[in-house]
Amino acid sequence: MSINVENVVVEYASRRVLNGIDLEIDAGEFVSIVGETGCGKSTLLRLILAEEHPTEGRVQVQGRERSRPDRTCGYVPQRYSLFPDKTVLANVAFGLEVTSGFWNRNSREFREEALRYLRHTGLSEADAKKYPHQLSGGMQQRVAIAQALIMKPPVLLMDEAFSALDPGTRRGMQRLMKELWRESGTTVVFVTHNTREAVCLGTRVIALVKDGERGSSVALDLEVPHLDFDSDEEELTRLIARVESASVKMDRPASMAVPVIS
Amino acid sequence: MSFFRIDTQPARIPAWVLSWFLFAAGITAYFYAAEQRHRENPDDRVMPTVTQMVRAFQDAAAKPAEGQEVQEAPQSLIQRVRGSMLATDTLATARRFLISVALLFPAVLLGLHMAMFPYMGAFFLRFFQFFDKIVALSLLPILFIAFGIDELSKIMLIVIGVAPTIILDTVNLTKSVPREQIVKGFTLGAGDFAITYRIVLKQIFPRVLNSIRLNLKAVMLFLFAGEMIASTDGLAYRIALLRRHMGMDTILPYALWVALLLFAVDLGMSTLNKKLHPWFQE
The missing domain is CATH 1.20.5 (Single alpha-helices involved in coiled-coils or other helix-helix interfaces)
Structure with a gap:
């Protein structure tokens, strides 16, 4: 098992945000997490990242609890994903260089590897010399994905990574992401508020649903069939509507979702 | 319009x-x-004419100060300028100024560490927040007693006057680096110091240089205070000395000369900042 979230509760100043979240994610899965704004999707991601710690319960990645973020999880946030002072190539090679140790540094080798990853994500050698502010939003996220994947993390966490992109670029990035996931076999946890994106990308869709009485969120594993971008549009629309209705209400149809909390 | x-x-x-x-x-x-x-x-003598000021400035730039040894042997123009009152004073002030500015860089490192390492922040922050409010000139007598009336007391006055501002500014700049960047660094395998120096310091450095640029006038102000009170050379010493003789024909060009020097330093730092950090957008 890649990620194990056990009975997790998160409270901020006596306000409970997450309430008894249980979640098991197997290695190689692509899990989409959906939910309304403020339901705690990003909080759950930060817990897996070990940037935050639960008030109760525990979160294990690769079988161990961690005190802070490390190389176990790659991370692609919505914004500020690249280091502005470094060129695109230096951004992608950064992880390799910083982990190589002072005496084992082989910049040329690392840069060649970085260039290979950049090409793989659809960027050219000319782009490699640019600074992040000289790239479009879509290109920046391509670099961010290459930067994370070059370290071959067992888990890749993406927090609304494509939210700021225009629809065309977003579709391209979704296809690229799915392709990279298939090739790398990395476990991906993808937080999004876009249901279509969640359904088309994820092999599994988890909804964080606000409990009407308590205001805190619980996790529901929506047992939806996995669809692809080329699936029948009618079937896709029907499924999106079902997911959306299930992820905003607690009194969902029993056939639609299976709660993964006790 | x-x-x-x-x-x-x-x-x-x-x-x-x-x-x-x-x-x-x-x-x-x-x-x-x-x-x-x-x-x-x-x-x-209160408002000298252009001719008077030009003559006084030419004298200052080509002749030694009163009381200084005059070389008997004929000298070249460069030798005369080098030994002139203006050059001697400018060099004395520039030396103190450069040492003081150089001493602000450890202050930058301290501010960076205070913001990055919470225990260091807890140890130093409150102290410097209070220290920043102390009027440095009020400490001048203590500095003269503690460090004597030589160079050290003047440099300490500048450091005490400007360093807390630079430290607190660096703390704020460091804290303004998005959290995502630090988390990203960890996930790419960087340790605490790699994140501090290779990610955060590199990102804030252009802004730190701008902050030092904004404080150049404060550095000069404290330097002038020190020189006016206890010094035997320097631009401010000369201005204070000439004030007693109502030498406005020299004081005014000296004041403009100081402004010009500061402007040149500021322009130099700004150009250097752009050259060193082509990615910096501000």
């Missing part, structure tokens, strides 16, 4: 005229007033 419209852009020539207008008006007003005073009293 829409002087009070916020959605307007001055054309090139009006913008140029406007930006130089106050300089021209100031110079004209001065020379008009000086002319008037000299018409009433040809020996007026």
Whole structure:
């Protein structure tokens, strides 16, 4: 098992945000997490990242609890994903260089590897010399994905990574992401508020649903069939509507979702 | 012309005229007033004429100060300029100024560590927040007692006066680096110090240089205070000395010379900042 979230509760100043979240994610899965704004999707991601710690319960990645973020999880946030002072190539090679140790540094080798990853994500050698502010939003996220994947993390966490992109670029990035996931076999946890994106990308869709009485969120594993971008549009629309209705209400149809909390 | 419209852009020539207008008006007003005073009293020393100032500045730039040894052997122009009152004073002030500015860089590192390492922040932050409010000039007598009236006390005055501001500014700049960048660093395998120096310091450095640029005047202010009170050379020492003799014909060019030097340092730092950090957008 890649990620194990056990009975997790998160409270901020006596306000409970997450309430008894249980979640098991197997290695190689692509899990989409959906939910309304403020339901705690990003909080759950930060817990897996070990940037935050639960008030109760525990979160294990690769079988161990961690005190802070490390190389176990790659991370692609919505914004500020690249280091502005470094060129695109230096951004992608950064992880390799910083982990190589002072005496084992082989910049040329690392840069060649970085260039290979950049090409793989659809960027050219000319782009490699640019600074992040000289790239479009879509290109920046391509670099961010290459930067994370070059370290071959067992888990890749993406927090609304494509939210700021225009629809065309977003579709391209979704296809690229799915392709990279298939090739790398990395476990991906993808937080999004876009249901279509969640359904088309994820092999599994988890909804964080606000409990009407308590205001805190619980996790529901929506047992939806996995669809692809080329699936029948009618079937896709029907499924999106079902997911959306299930992820905003607690009194969902029993056939639609299976709660993964006790 | 829409002087009070916020959605307007001055054309090139009006913008140029406007930006130089106050300089021209100031110079004209001065020379008009000086002319008037000299018409009433040809020996007026409060507002010297251009000729008087040019002559005094030429003397300062080519002759040694009164009381200094005069070389008997004929000297080249460069040798005369090098031994002149202006050059001697400028070098003395520049040396103190550069040492003081160099000493601000450890302050930057301290601020960086205070913001990055919470225990260091807890240890130093409150102290420097309080220390920043102490008027450095009020400590001058203590500094003279503790460090003597030599160079050290003047440099300490500058450091005490400006360093807390630079430290607190660096703390704020460091804290403004998005959390995502630090988390990203961890996930790419960087440790605490790699994140501090290779991610955060590199990102804040252009802004730190700008902060030091903004504080150059404060550095000069404290330096002048120290030189005026206890020094035997330096630009401020000379101004204080000439004040006793009402030597306005030298004081005014000296004040302009100091402004010009500061302007040059500021321009140099700004150019260096752009060259070193081509990615920096501000």
